[in-house]
Amino acid sequence: MIDLTTQYLGHTLKNPLIASASPLTKELGSIKKLEDYGIGAVVMHSLFEEQINHEQHQLDHFLHNSNHSYAEALDYLPSDIDFTNIEADDYLEEIRRIKESVDIPIIASLNGVSSGGWIKYGRKLQEAGADALELNITYIPTSLSLDSSQVEELYLKTLRDLKEHISIPLNLKMNPYFSAPAHMAKKFVEAGVSGLTLFDNPVEVDIDLEKLIPLHKANITSSKDKSETLRWCAILYNKLEVDICANTGIHSGLDLLKALMSGADVCSFTSVLLQKGEQEIEHILKQMLTWMEEKEYSSTDQMRGSISLAHTSNPDVYERNSYIGALQSFQR
Numbered sequence: 655m656i657d658l659t660t661q662y663l664g665h666t667l668k669n670p671l672i673a674s675a676s677p678l679t680k681e682l683g684s685i686k687k688l689e690d691y692g693i694g695a696v697v698m699h700s701l702f703e704e705q706i707n708h709e710q711h712q713l714d715h716f717l718h719n720s721n722h723s724y725a726e727a728l729d730y731l732p733s734d735i736d737f738t739n740i741e742a743d744d745y746l747e748e749i750r751r752i753k754e755s756v757d758i759p760i761i762a763s764l765n766g767v768s769s770g771g772w773i774k775y776g777r778k779l780q781e782a783g784a785d786a787l788e789l790n791i792t793y794i795p796t797s798l799s800l801d802s803s804q805v806e807e808l809y810l811k812t813l814r815d816l817k818e819h820i821s822i823p824l825n826l827k828m829n830p831y832f833s834a835p836a837h838m839a840k841k842f843v844e845a846g847v848s849g850l851t852l853f854d855n856p857v858e859v860d861i862d863l864e865k866l867i868p869l870h871k872a873n874i875t876s877s878k879d880k881s882e883t884l885r886w887c888a889i890l891y892n893k894l895e896v897d898i899c900a901n902t903g904i905h906s907g908l909d910l911l912k913a914l915m916s917g918a919d920v921c922s923f924t925s926v927l928l929q930k931g932e933q934e935i936e937h938i939l940k941q942m943l944t945w946m947e948e949k950e951y952s953s954t955d956q957m958r959g960s961i962s963l964a965h966t967s968n969p970d971v972y973e974r975n976s977y978i979g980a981l982q983s984f985q986r
């Protein structure tokens with residue numbers, strides 16, 4: 655009997671498969687379906703800062719003033735916070751309903767860009783029954799006068815502030831655009847995160863040449879998109895006291911095995927479920943188990959991190975040599 659149980663964000667998951675935030679994790683009905691097909695945990699679709707709309711002025715203040723008064727924008731907190739808000743309250747009600755009806759851990763998701771009073775909503779998500787909280791900070795720094803340390807401080811302050819309002823484990827869905835992602839991961843752990851999701855996937859940008867307007871579309875990935883996910887799971891494995899979730903480009907049981915061997919504790923995915931339906935979870939599990947049986951693995955713990963950079967004395971040199979080797983060995 656192969657042991658797939660996995661510790662993640664303080665919970666025991668029956669397997670390392672997680673449905674990441676998407677329209678499939680919005681309502682009880684579809685979450686129940688994910689559970690029935692065998693998913694280990696679910697990240698709910700995000701509640702956006704903009705939906706907690708009493709705080710809209712805080713967001714506007716941050717986004718419009720970041721050029722000239724960044725410090726002031728960070729410290730600006732509305733004094734009297736009233737969270738009577740229909741969209742956000744619906745979200746809370748849905749968590750309560752889901753928690754009453756399913757047995758798997760439910761991770762709520764907050765998505766925002768500023769450290770305003772809206773962040774106190776984390777406490778409400780916890781009180782509604784969320785087992786953990788994922789924070790997704792999606793901020794494109796378009797200002798020429800905002801430097802990297804200021805952007806990094808935005809992330810850290812938002813995390814620290816959110817942490818003050820919750821006692822459930824906090825996970826950060828990271829993006830890969832920091833100039834030193836390993837150092838940032840360390841800073842995030844110091845700010846109190848229990849988990850890091852590597853990585854968020856940006857929305858696709860294009861241009862409609864008929865209407866002459868920009869287009870932004872939710873990005874459906876393929877298995878080829880998992881490259882950065884594997885690279886950074888392998889680099890960060892065993893370096894920090896943090897759970898690692900591989901996200902982006904995980905489309906099959908074989909992708910999942912690769913992510914675990916790179917060092918991920920769990921894997922989350924969306925695109926493959928949107929393309930093939932929730933029943934694909936069974937196929938992914940079966941493919942993973944068949945491979946493990948053939949290779950005589952008895953647990954996922956046994957293979958975790960086996961192909962990481964943990965035993966490489968100089969990862970920088972390893973990455974550089976692999977890069978040169980890949981280019982020089984190319985054959986037409």
Ligand SMILES: Cc1cc2nc3c(=O)[nH]c(=O)nc-3n(C[C@H](O)[C@H](O)[C@H](O)COP(=O)(O)O)c2cc1C
Nearest residue numbers: 674675676699700790855872875902903923924925
């Ligand atoms: C239609 C759609 C909706 C999504 N909604 C959210 C969301 O609400 N919050 C979030 O953090 N990520 C959201 N994502 C991103 C996914 O959770 C996931 O990180 C991304 O799709 C990469 O994983 P994949 O390669 O398995 O698709 C969404 C993705 C898609 C395609």
